[in-house]
Structure formats: C-alpha cells, structure tokens
Amino acid sequence: MERSGKIMVLAETAKGDRPASISLELMGLGRELADGLGTSLSVVILGSGVGDAARELARYGPDEVLSLDHPSLGAYNPDLYKEAILGLLKSSPPRALLAGHTSLGQDLLPRLAFSLDCGLVTDCVGVKVEGGEILFIRPVFGGNALAVQKATTDTAMATVRARVGEVPAPSATPCEVRPVEVETPAPRLEIKGREIIEDRECPLEEAPVVVSGGRGMGGEEGFSQLRELASLLGGAVGASRPPVDSGWAPTTCQVGITGKVVAPDLYIAVAISGSTQHLSGMSEAGKIVAINKDPDAYIFKVSDYGVVGDWKQVLPSFTAALRETARD
Amino acid sequence: MSVNIIVCAKQVPDPEGPPSSFEVNEAERRVIPRGIPPVINPFDENALEAAIRIKESSGAFITLLSLGRSLSRAVILKAVASGADASMLVEGDAFDPSGLDASATASLLAAAIEKIGPCDLILCGRQAADTNAGLVGLGLAAILGLPAVTLAQKVEVVDGRVRVERVLPDGLEVVEAPLPALVTVSGEVGDLRYPSLQAIKAAKALPQTVLGPEDLGVDPSGLRRVETVALKAPSRERNCKLVEADTPEEAGRKLALTLRQDKVI
C-alpha cells in the first residue's frame, strides 16, 4: 500500500530547557526512517518557555521544528498535551510519530493513537524500514521473545527506548523553528502536586556505571555497601524488584521491564538471579559483572565477568581493592 | 459513597516462569507456554487490590472482568475470593490473545462493560505481562470517553472524584479526575491479598456471567491496528569469565584487579 506523510518526532525537554537525550537520539533514528522512505523529518516540541530547546533541536538535522510553546504546557497534563498536538496530527497526518518510551511517551502516545485510531507499538528496541514499510521490534513475554510488528494504519506511532537511535552530529546551520498555535481546553484531570524523591544528581538512566542489588541483599544495610561502591565508581545504585517491594531501595531504583531501562558502560549485579524481567532493563549494558552465590544463577550466562560467592564476603574486598588501585 | 468498580484482569502464562518455559514458535508467530500455569496478570492483581482497599475505606461493588480463549475457573475463583462481588467472563476462540491487539481488546472490553451496566471506576493493570504493551487501559478510556490516569500507586475515591498518586520516574504526583474514570495501576500499590479457604468457598456462590462472541456482538477480526510480522527468540548470552580464588575475599580482590587490567574500570 502506498502511504504518504513525513516522519515526526515528539521531543521532550530535560532539566527545563535542553532537549532530552532520548529526543536527540530520535532525531538520528527519524532521519534514517525519513531517508529510507524518501520523506522529510519534523520535530515537535511542547512546553512552556521551550525556545532554547527548540533552537537546539533545529541543529540536529530535522527539516522543521514545530514549537508548541504555551504557559498551560509547563507541567505535563495529558488532557492539555493531547489537545495541543492533535490538531497538528489531524491537519497533516504523519507517516510515523516517534516518541521516547518515557513517562511522557508511555502516557501520551496511547491517548493520541486511540484518538486518531492509529496503530501504536510501544517499548521498541529497534525500528527500521524494509520494503517501504516501517517495522518495529519490541520485547514481549517479559523479554522471552522479540516481536517484529507493523501498524496497519496510514500513520504508525511508536515509543522507542533510550539508546536505540544515535545522536546525529549537530550542524552549524539550523533549520527553521515554526511556532504553532496552541488550543487550551479545560482539562478533566487536575494535577494537585508533585513530590520528587530521586536524587537527580546522578539519574540512573544516564549513569556510566550502575551497581544493582537483588533479593539476596537481604536488607537495607546491604544497599549502603552498594552505594559506597557506586559513589567510588561515579555511578548510581539500582535494584531488582524485590528490594523495591521490600522497601530496601526507593522505587526510582528499579531496573527492568517495569522499572528503568539502563545501558551503562558497566553494570554490576549483586545477588540478582537474572530474571527475564530484570534483563529487559539492562542487557544492553557495555560490560556486565555478576556476584552471586549460586553457580547456576542465570545471570552468569548473560555476564562478562562473575564471582560465585556470598556478596557479604566478596563485596568488601572488591570495593577495597578498587579503592586501593584508584590511589595508585 | 459506595461506587461500582470494574477491574479488568487478563490471564497470562506465569511471567515468573524460567526462560525455558516460554517456547518461541517462529513459524506460528506465537509464544507457547510449557509447564507453567495461567495466572492473573500481576498488575491486574494490583488493580484488584486497589479496588478492595477502596471498598474497605468507602464502600464499593467490585466486578472482575476477564476476556480470553479459555479461562481457568480456579484462577478466577481465587481472585474473586480476594474481595470482589461478581465476575464476568468473556470467552471464545475468537478471543485468543495471540489474535488480538490492544485496539481489538479494548473494543471487546468496552462492549462487555456496557453489558455490566453503569460503573464509576474502571481499574486496569498498567500493562500485561505477555504483551507488555500498556495500551488497553487508555484504549478503553478513549472508547468510553472517560478521563484516565495511568501508573497509580494509590487510588482513593473522595467526594465523587478519584484521587490518584501516580508514579513518576523521579517521584510521584497527585492527580484527580471526576468519576466515572479509568485508572491503570502499578505494582507499587502492593500485592493482592490472599483469600482464606472460607472466602474461596463462599466466592463460588457469587454471581458470575459468562458471555461468548455472539453475546458481545463485536467482531474483533477487523479491529487490529498492529500486526506481528515475525517473532524471534532473543539472544542475550555472553561468555562469562569466572574469577576464582581460594577464598571469596580473595575472589573479590581478584575481580577488582581483573576489571582494572581489562580496562573495564
């Protein structure tokens, strides 16, 4: 079937006025798709006071930046965000709309897709053009299988994980930033307040090293040892789900299919068995190190380095040896 | 104020099963569970727990709604016994999850919900453990024209409104919506309570409606918006260099030195 329309990327901002790294990655991916289909690439940014982010995005290779800048879009309210962008999608339906598989992407794209009756593929770990079609690759059954899917509708939508696309080299000649009129209906949802609990000094998703603990840590004390190791390595602490459920680690630490997806240079898994749900969140790490007392734990099969042993004995000497060698 | 709550619950092969229990049949583009029982999708259990807590604090009539090809009655009974008041099962070959996508499923559930009658609050799990897509809840809300809040870690009904503590990547936010509304529930709500044997017995007498494809009057075949063109087994395995020593302490030291040597750290 012949389908028309451009590739559109929905960008987000990080820390106020910079484009989020996922959005820059999607500029690379979007460009690949646009070139593969012989069409153009637009990027849409929503928010309040996003002028700097819009100008920054314009340097990463899109053909146009559409800026929906309005005070009502300061904080994410799905009703307002949805209405703001729907008009744009209706007046020129894109061939594909890509967003990050982020908190915002996971909440907003389904709303857009069902409003417009479009096929949406979430949590993509790969997107490619083949035979004039856009194919989306995503884990199913908790990562026990990979599905290749496509939308049957003229517009396809997708949420894409971090580190799937590559950030293009910024250009000295940015494209045009076009402001778009924003509709502001009365929202049905009312945001009453926000509470930030994670230390955003070193967000898990961006840490070069992640030191994670599992059920075998046995309690909060174990996690203070992991924090010590993480800070020595300039990294962040993660966890599998049981420690989060037990309250040994904050919910913001959870790595896995229902937690965060991380791809650090180094991932250290301590007392984690390697369930598929956990692996879905970290199997793309550069190097994986496992410490586990069970020689048959599956985590060793997916690791580059391993020590079979009780972490209570292995970890202190490991951390101490790293500290000593760091001084040299 | 007592409210009518519908909890949507899908049966899935036990997601905690080992990787070997999920056979990837590439030819049929299907995952075939081997030797693992069906369970209620864990996030749907969380949704049911959230509903039971509302029932305890302000009163509610809870209907458990499940759609599938052939639903395990034992699994449904145990869930209902945890604190629901009625159940509706929508069953038939046409409802095999491998043949439905989120759009088709949401349309079918919407039709079933209309049969149940007026309801104030629909609770769904944030995503199913088999498809992992996280779409049906918002699809259902769109079809029924309801306000929707995702990723709840706490759900309360106050003065005709639903008040939700919503999980954010770095914290939480409090969101309110007028009823009727739909909320998708995250694991942070907590595990579904375990029913007593007595409750399981008593649950057998609770009203249960079973509908087939003909009762629903919705043909799912034309409703798909996403197609699976191929299914593959993932390859994640690496070559693990096991660091060995006489004592675990020594092994820890040696691991540190090996990582330094190999310039990993």
Ligand SMILES: Cc1cc2nc3c(=O)[nH]c(=O)nc-3n(C[C@H](O)[C@H](O)[C@H](O)COP(=O)(O)OP(=O)(O)OC[C@H]3O[C@@H](n4cnc5c(N)ncnc54)[C@H](O)[C@@H]3O)c2cc1C
């Ligand atoms: C729908 C769904 C979503 C899920 N999402 C996630 C998710 O996002 N992230 C996630 O992590 N999980 C998730 N889970 C849970 C997942 O299935 C596993 O239950 C979980 O990952 C197991 O965590 P674990 O490896 O820490 O615990 P276990 O599997 O219990 O493993 C503990 C390990 O610790 C080792 N150990 C114990 N004591 C010691 C010691 N003293 N020294 C060394 N090793 C020791 C043991 O040998 C064992 O290998 C999800 C489950 C479901 C059903």
